[in-house]
Each structure stands twice: as C-alpha cells, then as structure tokens.
Amino acid sequence: MSEKLVTAIANMEEKDALALAKQLIAEKADPMIILDDCRSAMEIVGQRFESGTYFLPELMLAGEMLTEITEMVKPEMSNGQKIQRHGRVLIGTVKGDIHDIGKNIVTFMLDASGFEVKDLGVDVPADKFVEAIREFQPQVVALSGFLTLAFDSMKETVGAIQAAGLRDGIKIMVGGGPVSEEVRNYTGADGYGKDAMAGVSLAKQWVGVK
C-alpha cells in the first residue's frame, strides 16, 4: 500500500497523485493494490464529504483522479498475468440526466472489484443501451440517475430492453441519489444500490462471486 498515493488523492493533490501512480506502475507494483489505494482514498473523501469538510467539487476531482489512475493501470492489468474477470457490466446515466459522479465512482469500484465495465456516459437513450447490450453481452446493466426525472427514463430503458427480447439474460440495477425500493419497483429493475458498495455487492451476487 502507498500511503503517499492515498494522501495525495484524499488531499486533492491531482498532479502528485498521478505522478505517484505512474511511479508505482514503473516499479511494477501490483495494479490491484494501486486500485485498492484509490479505494481507500475515496473512502476518506467520502467521510470528509459526509462530515461537511468537502463538497461536490472535491468529490468530482477525486472521482476524476480515480478514473485517470484506472486508465493508467488498465494496460498493466491486461499485459501481466491474466486477471480473472467476474463478468461484464454495462453502465450509463439514463436519458435526460447528465449527472455522472455517482456513476463514475460505481464504475471505478466495479473495475477495482474485477468486473469488465463498459460506460456509455450520460444522457444515454434507451436504444443505445439496447444496442450496447447486443454488442457487449453484459450479465449486468446498471442505470444511473440523480434527478427524479430520470425515473421515467429508467422505466423506458427497462421496457426497451424487454421489447428487444434481451431482458431474460440480464440483471438490471438502478442507482443514484434518490433511488429507493419504490423506484426500483416503478422502473421494473431487478435491484437497486443505495451506494456504490451496495451496487458492487449486488453485481457480485448476481454473477455468483463472493
């Protein structure tokens, strides 16, 4: 574990964090340990956000550092020994919503937990999800949204997946700030995650890993 990397991310030192990650990669550090450091740092950022020391901008920058470091680490993961992947997750923020911090953190956590993740970005129309399911063949589809307006888009997306005859082979989860069991029920999804960890646990459960 690199204490320095954890501290740099947690203290919003982006340049230092990226330089440290680069150095660790050059020193052939285990990629999973680097991602684990990122996860530890994100926990600290999360705590500071909860306690009111940090606000949305800090969360955004931390999320961005996580994405940047994951991108740096990924080639190492495929170059080295074959990493056992648990399964494929397709993720995106649904149509009409452009919030992505939650989605990006979940994407990172899934990556760091051994999933192969395809992120479609924000404001993603239902037919784009359908198309991507055909190509990427995920076991899990994760629909994200922060606005309550997104609930209708989530419902439409689940409906479009069903109409395309792709619903049976996959599990769908919904997530984002205000999502609850009532919302899950409304959208027709199979499950929901209260936070990023819950989303990862659900995905693991669905693909049958502990």
Add this chain to the structure above:
Amino acid sequence: MTYIPEIPASHQMPSCDVRRMVIACATVIEEMVPFLPADVPYEILDFGLHLRPNDLRESLQRKIEETRQHADVLLLGYGLCSMAVVGLKATDVTLVIPRTDDCIGIFMGSCAAYRAQIKQEPGTYYLTKGWIEVGDSPFEEHHRLVKRYGEAKAERMTGLVLRNYKRLGFINTGQYEIKRYREYAQKAARQFGLQFEEIQGSSRLIRKMIFGPWDEEFLIVPPGHTVRFEDFVSSVPRPGAVVLSEYQS
C-alpha cells in the same frame, strides 16, 4: 391500482373557516409571497436542506406537526425534491403538494414546461433570483474554492462540476430587480463557458396552488394519510378537480 385520496366530507367547511398555511423552501417562498393573501401565514425552511432529503423530510414533518393546530390545509412549496416528501404524514391537516419533480417546475409554471426544457437541453444549470440570493451554486462555490485551493485548482474543480452542462437557464419569474440577477447569470455563463438563455418563468402553478383548483397537477393528502411515491408518478388524473370554492362550500 392507483390510489388517489379524496377530500373527506368532514373537511368541507365554510370558506372563512378553511385555514390555509404555507410551508415552503426559501427559494420558492420568494415567488409565492407576492400572491399570498394576508390571512395565509407561511413558514420558510432552509434552502440547503434540498441536498439532504432525509433531513428535509424530518424538518417538514416537524413543521407539519407544529402547524396542525393552526391550519386545515397545508400548502407545501416543494416538489418531489429527491423523494424528500415521500413518507410525510398528514396528521390532522390536508396536504397540498404540486406534482412536479422539484422547484424548477414550480418556477416554470408546470411540470410539463420543465420536462420540455429538459428534453431540449438536459445539460442546463438553472438559476432564479431566489437561487442566486441563497448563493448555493457552482458559481458561488467557485469563490470558496479559489480561497482554499488557489485559482488553478479551483478552475479545474468547477470545470469538472460543470463538465456536462452546456447551458445556463436563467428563469425570469418577473420578480423586481430582475436586471441585476440577469446580469449575474450572464456573467456566470460567460465565465464558465455556458450558453446563456433566458427562460420565461410563470406564476401559474403558484397561483393555482394558493387559490385552486387542485386538480391532477397537485397531490392532495387527507389527514391520516401518507405521501407515496406512486401518487407522484401516476399519470392517472384525480377523478374531478377540487376547486377551493367547492372545498369551502
């Protein structure tokens, strides 16, 4: 099946006896006050609560409990607001809540107008006079970031916060001194590379909330009932609009 509560007969009373009261968010009350009759008192809740829906729900419930001796009908100046109103119990009063996602729909005059704007450009950051005044926006937060992290890092952070936004929608609700607030919004748009657009607001929904009719655009929760998520998303209109005069007859 959709459950839509009816106004109980026991609450039909002479007009002078219907005691209305408003509980509203600091940004919404700004727009309501010009229309409020003198005999309708109001209470204001902190704007910052919208970021913490569970706290907002608790604060609203407390207010409902406190005011139940003083009102028959409580008008809530809130929308679904990140599900904060779901689970609220109308104890001894009837709750009337606009069926809109949040206050932007209230400022635009209808939930439909808001949804049309979202369709046009989902990446819109909305500002109104009230929002500018409470100062909780990435544009105000930027000043805090500059102080704490310096100019360069603040630019980076605010840039990330606004990354997916393309437009700054300034909702003109016809409030006085609009010029000053418009200039603020224009300046913010310029500074952060957003396209400025003035969106015509409307007091339609606010006036309808105060004076009725409380038709399918409102959720009416009789005493003893709880606000449910399904009541917001159901597209089935209430059987017959409740006009305040009917309610009072």
